[in-house]
Amino acid sequence: MDESKGPQGYHQTEGGSVKMPQPVCLIANESGSKLQVNQEALNILSSIKQPVVVVAIVGMYRTGKSYLMNRLAGKRTGFSLGSTIQSETKGIWMWCVPHPCRENHTLVLLDTEGLGDVEKGDQTNDTWIFALAVLLSSTLVYNSIGTINNEALMSLHYVTELTKHIKVKSSQEAESEASFEFIRYFPSFVWTVRDFTLDLELDGRAITSDEYLENSLKLKPSKSPVFKTFNGPRECIRKYFPLRKCFVFDQPATKRKLKKMEELSDADLEPDFIKQTKDFCSYILSHSKEKSLTGGITVNGSMLANLVVTYMDAICGGQMPCLENAVLALSQIENSAAVEKSHALYRQLLGEQVKLPTETQEELSSVHEGCLKEALQLFMARSFKDEDQLYQEDLMERIKEVYEEKCQENADLSRKHCITLLQQLWESLDQESYMRPGGYADYRVQVDSIIQQYRDTPGKGIQGDHALEAFLKEKSDLGRNILMADKSLTEKQQNLEAEKARAEMERFKAEVARQEQEAMAQKMENMERAHRENERQLLEKMEKENKAMMEENERVLTQRLEEQKALIKEGYEQKANEMEAQIKSLQQRVASSGSTCRRRRRRRGCVIS
Known part of the structure; x- marks a missing residue:
């Protein structure tokens, strides 16, 4: 596999992934200053054209987050572990590696600064770092120490503040109706409990770590402000992270050994901890999905880099990151790039696959049709949310211009070649030798011979007859002069000739004129066929997008129904009833999504069979 070396020793692979020998800072958090994006990390992300699986880890400082991320990278060292009470990781650090379980995918690991660092006076950046971890990841790991108790959940108060710092819709009117829409954008949630010393038992029976988590997330039935505070993080986790998983870990080794964690081999660690770590890594690597946007749009490294910039621009500008606006901004960037790439592909393929001049217009037209199809396929694969097909129309207009330029170039080359050929053939004709009695008949024999030689010569292209007509018209005065000089012919014979x-x-x-009419008809047919191909691929994309949206609506609906059932089972009838409006709205979306593509077909004037 071919590789090219980039900054900090990272390698770009032929398949579009990267190999980074060590993590780099993605978001810097310097004391007393705003968060800052590291351009080097953006450059690395931008070079990744593969889909990315993004795993971010958050949690209180000094809880061992970096160790788990190093193991996910298949390494023992990388993200800094540290051995003191000071937080090692500042901001968000990134490590991109080829995904060990998914071919042609890149695993992006994000290790975040520890929350609640006592050395920091201002905790504002903690909230933004937590929010960025949520927005950028497809799997969010929350790491804590000891047990899932009320203290641990209160430490997760950042969850309750998410909706205060992130909004779904750009309009305030729509925002009040969009709170349940967060789950379309948010990652799956994994809680890892470190140094767990309790037995997994409840009411005298053994339970799983997942059951332990769900039991810890049960609400307290009271209207007291105290219990409202108690229920806040639990409600938010249940509401915004319906896909949840829990892992518990024994203490890995003695306190003395833990100071040199990076130097320890598996043999130096507790066997149970090693197994728990392997189970965790196996689950994350096999179950974490690609980072995606609403509507099933898969994110690659370049798109992730643009998301980072979009969110950071909002944060540094003192605004709330808006998910709807972020997707719109990303679509504009990606659709513009899709137009450029597809246009370049069409131009490249047309240049490679056709040799000018072509013998017929149909030959060029056939190549054009194949190149157009491939260019549209690339555009459809890369573009998204091109609601009014403005970008697609731009691409079609550019392709039309290139094709017309190629047609003109084809005609010009053919004409030039034909004129050169005719001039070469005409050189054999001695004009002065025909200015005599009987010379006109001999002249006509010679001209007819030149015309026949010209017609028999291959490779003249589409301007063969055009060039011949123009050439003979140019030489018509010479023919008339020779005819008038032929005194062997009577005036009547001269008139007949x-x-x-x-x-x-x-x-x-x-x-x-007939050939020009056929060429014009061929161009009209080309335009119609291009339109039909454009419509065919567009409708295929619309149907695919509609299917993805319907599946997403069904997923969200299922999750909301499950949460409603859980609330009813726990005795929270009122909270369950409050979800009814959301559920009905989702049910309507699912019911109507089947006809969405048909309506869009009608709007475009397509024939529906």
Whole structure:
């Protein structure tokens, strides 16, 4: 596999992934300053054209987050572990590696600064770092120490503040109705409990770590402000992270050994901890999905880099990151790039696959059709949310211009070649030798021979008859002069020969006019076929997008129904009833999504079978 070396020793692979020997800072958090994006990390992300699986880890400082991320990278060292009470990781650090379980995918690991660092006076950046981890990841790991108790959940108060710092819709009117829409954008949630010393038992029976988590997320039935605070993080986790998983870990080794964690081999660690770590890594690597946007749009490294910039621009500008606006901004960037790439592909393929001049217009048209199809396929694969097909129309207009330029180039080359050929053939004709009695008949024999040689010569292209007509018209005065100089012919014979020459020129003109009409009809057919191909691929994309949206609506609906059932089972009838409006709205979306593509077909004037 070919590789090219980039900054900090990272390698770009032929498949579009990267190999980074060590993590780099993605978001810097310097004391007393705003968060800042590291351009080097953006450059690395932008070079990744593969889909990305993004795993971010958050949690209180000094809880061992970096160790788990190093193991996910298949390494023992990388993200800094540290051995003191000071937080090692500042901001968000990134490590991109080829995904060990998914071919042609890149695993992006994000290790975040520890929350609640006592050395920091201002905790504002903690909230933004947590929010960015949520927005950028497809799997969010929350790491804590000891047990899932009320203290641990209160430490997760950042969850309750998410909706205060992130909004779904750009309009305030729509925002009040969009709170349940967060789950379309948010990652799956994994809680890892470190140094767990309790037995997994409840009411005298053994339970799983997942059951332990769900039991910890049960609400307290009271309207007291105290219990409202108690329920806040639990409600938010249940509401915004319906896909949840829990892992518990024994203490890995003695306190003395933990100070040199990076130097320890598996043999130096507790066997149970090693197994728990392997189970965690196996689950994350096999179950974490690609980072995606609403509507099933898969994110690659370049798109992730643009998301980072979009969110950071909002944060640094003192605004709330808006998910709807972020997707819109990303679509504009990606659709513009899709137009450029597809246009370049069409131009490249057309240049490679056709040799000018072509013998017929159909030959060029056939190549054009194949190149157009491939260019549209690339555009459809890369573009998204091109609601009014403005970008697609731009691409089609650009392709049309390139094709017309190629047609003109084809005609010009053919004409030039034909004129050169005719001039070479005409050089054999001695004009002065025919200025004599009987010379006109000999001249006509020679001209007819030149015309026949010209017609028999291959490779003239589409301007063969056009060039011949123009050339003979140019030489018509010479023919008339030779005819008038032929004293062996009577005036009547001269008139007959002149009329015969005029009739021959008219036949040439008629043939050229017929070919021009056929060429125009061919171009019209090309335009119609291009339109049909454009519509065919567009409708396929619309149906695919509609299916993805319907599946997403069904997923969200299922999750909301499950949460409603859980609330009813726990005795929270009122909270369950409050979800009814959301559920009905989702049910309507699912019911109507089947007809969405049909309506869009009608709007475009397509025939529906």
